[in-house]
Amino acid sequence: MTLRNDATALQKLIDERLLTPLFQPIVDWNRQRILGYEALIRGPENTNLHAPDQLFAAAQSHHQLAALEFACREVSCETFAALGLPGKLFLNMSPLSFTDSEYRNGVTREILQRVGLSTERIVFELTERQPLDEPALLSRATAHFRRQGFAVALDDLGAGYAGLRVWSELYPDYVKIDRHFISGIDTDSVKREFIRAMLAIAHRTGNKVIAEGIETREELQTLVSMGVDYFQGFFLGRPTARPLTQLPTELTTLALMTPRRHDVFSRCLRDISRYVRPLPPNKPTDQVVQRFLADPDLNSLPVVDGTQPIGMISRSELLEMYSRQYSRYLHANKPIASFISKRAMVLEGDSELKSVGQSLTEKPGQNLNMDIMVCEQGAYFGVARVQNLLRAITEEKLTAARHSNPLTQLPGNVPLYEWVDHLLGQRLPFVAAYCDINHFKPFNDAFGYSYGDDVIVRLSQLLSSNLDERCDFLGHVGGDDFIIIFQSCDWEQRCERIVAAFPQMVSEVLSPAQQDYWSRDRAGRRQRFGSLTLAIGCVQPDVATCRTHRQLSLLLADAKQTAKSRPGNSIFISRRLVAVNNPM
Numbered sequence: 001m002t003l004r005n006d007a008t009a010l011q012k013l014i015d016e017r018l019l020t021p022l023f024q025p026i027v028d029w030n031r032q033r034i035l036g037y038e039a040l041i042r043g044p045e046n047t048n049l050h051a052p053d054q055l056f057a058a059a060q061s062h063h064q065l066a067a068l069e070f071a072c073r074e075v076s077c078e079t080f081a082a083l084g085l086p087g088k089l090f091l092n093m094s095p096l097s098f099t100d101s102e103y104r105n106g107v108t109r110e111i112l113q114r115v116g117l118s119t120e121r122i123v124f125e126l127t128e129r130q131p132l133d134e135p136a137l138l139s140r141a142t143a144h145f146r147r148q149g150f151a152v153a154l155d156d157l158g159a160g161y162a163g164l165r166v167w168s169e170l171y172p173d174y175v176k177i178d179r180h181f182i183s184g185i186d187t188d189s190v191k192r193e194f195i196r197a198m199l200a201i202a203h204r205t206g207n208k209v210i211a212e213g214i215e216t217r218e219e220l221q222t223l224v225s226m227g228v229d230y231f232q233g234f235f236l237g238r239p240t241a242r243p244l245t246q247l248p249t250e251l252t253t254l255a256l257m258t259p260r261r262h263d264v265f266s267r268c269l270r271d272i273s274r275y276v277r278p279l280p281p282n283k284p285t286d287q288v289v290q291r292f293l294a295d296p297d298l299n300s301l302p303v304v305d306g307t308q309p310i311g312m313i314s315r316s317e318l319l320e321m322y323s324r325q326y327s328r329y330l331h332a333n334k335p336i337a338s339f340i341s342k343r344a345m346v347l348e349g350d351s352e353l354k355s356v357g358q359s360l361t362e363k364p365g366q367n368l369n370m371d372i373m374v375c376e377q378g379a380y381f382g383v384a385r386v387q388n389l390l391r392a393i394t395e396e397k398l399t400a401a402r403h404s405n406p407l408t409q410l411p412g413n414v415p416l417y418e419w420v421d422h423l424l425g426q427r428l429p430f431v432a433a434y435c436d437i438n439h440f441k442p443f444n445d446a447f448g449y450s451y452g453d454d455v456i457v458r459l460s461q462l463l464s465s466n467l468d469e470r471c472d473f474l475g476h477v478g479g480d481d482f483i484i485i486f487q488s489c490d491w492e493q494r495c496e497r498i499v500a501a502f503p504q505m506v507s508e509v510l511s512p513a514q515q516d517y518w519s520r521d522r523a524g525r526r527q528r529f530g531s532l533t534l535a536i537g538c539v540q541p542d543v544a545t546c547r548t549h550r551q552l553s554l555l556l557a558d559a560k561q562t563a564k565s566r567p568g569n570s571i572f573i574s575r576r577l578v579a580v581n582n583p584m
Contacts, residue, residue, distance in 0.1 A: 022239035036088030039076035081115040119149035179213020186218035187275035203421035270349030273382035278304035281337035307379040311340035405476035416475030442519035535563035
């Protein structure tokens with residue numbers, strides 16, 4: 001088929017539906033199931049319209065884009081329904097087809113009614129790879145599909161011309177991160193920073209993130225550990241005419257072996273490491289010296305036997321030894337393993353930066369120019385530079401300080417919301433407890449801010465002492481308001497201990513005589529107040545339907561008000577699982 005008759009061939013292809021849909025699975029990692037499939041179209045084999053890029057380019061040049069997309073949509077929906085595939089069907093849609101004279105509203109609903117699919121199972125992927133003559137075109141496309149009950153995904157995030165601006169304007173249900181940021185992410189700390197930023201935005205706005213282009217086990221495990229929930233790529237399943245409907249055993253086994261970790265607050269050594277080509281133990285020393293001389297940026301080199309880490313070679317130590325008289329003659333052909341540094345550190349990738357920094361500074365005679373060898377389950381992974389480690393620790397401290405309450409030094413709203421969104425995103429059960437002191441403003445007015453601050457600090461200490469530091473989180477969200485995120489199973493007993501200890505805490509600040517005082521209420525009326533009391537409102541949200549911290553805050557507000565309406569020190573446990581006034 002030649003370029004001269006492309007128009008004729010294209011028309012025949014559209015009219016006769018000479019198209020083959022392939023389906024690539026999109027995996028929901030948390031639930032270990034297939035979320036849905038992206039439909040990918042191929043033209044007739046052995047023609048220049050077989051590949052999708054050439055096929056759609058020809059359609060655009062001959063003003064047949066809308067007609068071709070309709071044909072693709074029809075064969076994809078028909079085949080998807082005929083195969084009985086589970087989950088959602090992701091259909092690619094170019095916003096440019098809206099400008100095509102052949103475009104007609106309602107064509108998709110007609111197809112779905114005929115094949116027996118509901119609109120809730122269809123997700124339209126809008127790509128922003130091409131520059132758009134009309135800036136509002138993507139928004140029009142999104143609004144059009146939402147009105148008809150379809151979900152919308154923004155494809156190739158980061159690969160196009162509009163990027164974050166388009167994301168902020170569309171409010172898509174899904175965002176698919178371009179494979180550029182996924183490829184080699186396990187060895188690229190810069191890409192991990194970009195993904196981390198995208199995840200933070202998505203979690204706060206309630207978007208689902210799909211990482212596409214997963215081709216290796218290492219890429220998948222890195223993204224899982226960072227908190228990504230949905231995946232697509234050759235490693236999980238290639239596009240085929242008859243795809244799998246359940247995850248293969250090797251993937252479900254891998255899920256059990258791959259721990260999830262939230263890295264908003266505490267980064268680990270893996271995050272700042274980079275892959276450096278290691279040396280085999282029998283490498284001649286002279287060749288290693290030449291490699292150091294050829295690359296002045298190398299501080300050290302790892303020595304690895306297969307995947308087994310042996311140790312590190314220090315640039316300064318080796319070159320200093322080599323500069324001595326007769327050293328080259330004596331050592332040039334010796335295996336490099338003979339010169340492993342005794343001051344090297346070999347650590348697992350999940351080691352927290354803070355603890356690594358402490359070990360580094362406490363270790364006597366430590367060479368700060370020596371890189372740290374990083375391993376994953378005992379196998380060589382890469383190296384981390386000490387200067388990058390110290391810089392990352394400093395940045396971590398600055399971030400923590402920026403979002404901490406200045407009085408109690410506890411995390412404030414931002415890290416608390418990030419933690420809640422992370423737990424909700426991973427469907428991890430938890431209990432949220434809102435702790436608030438009753439009539440605190442009249443107390444502050446009567447005794448002054450120094451007494452008030454003393455009470456707040458003591459309450460923060462009381463709350464902290466009754467948490468499980470391994471899994472619970474305490475945030476100070478302002479004034480006398482604290483929120484605890486419990487993952488400990490005995491959370492109710494912990495709340496009871498807090499309430500029981502609160503009167504003793506108050507007595508350490510005020511004498512019994514002072515605890516009965518006059519002050520003004522919020523309406524300005526003078527009245528008599530008794531001892532301070534504590535109200536705790538608890539909720540356990542349904543993580544399957546509660547999507548963001550905004551929804552949780554509605555539940556917490558109701559629980560707190562009910563707890564405060566009760567006399568004395570009280571705990572109220574709400575049975576509501578979902579907020580009625582759902583903002584999303």
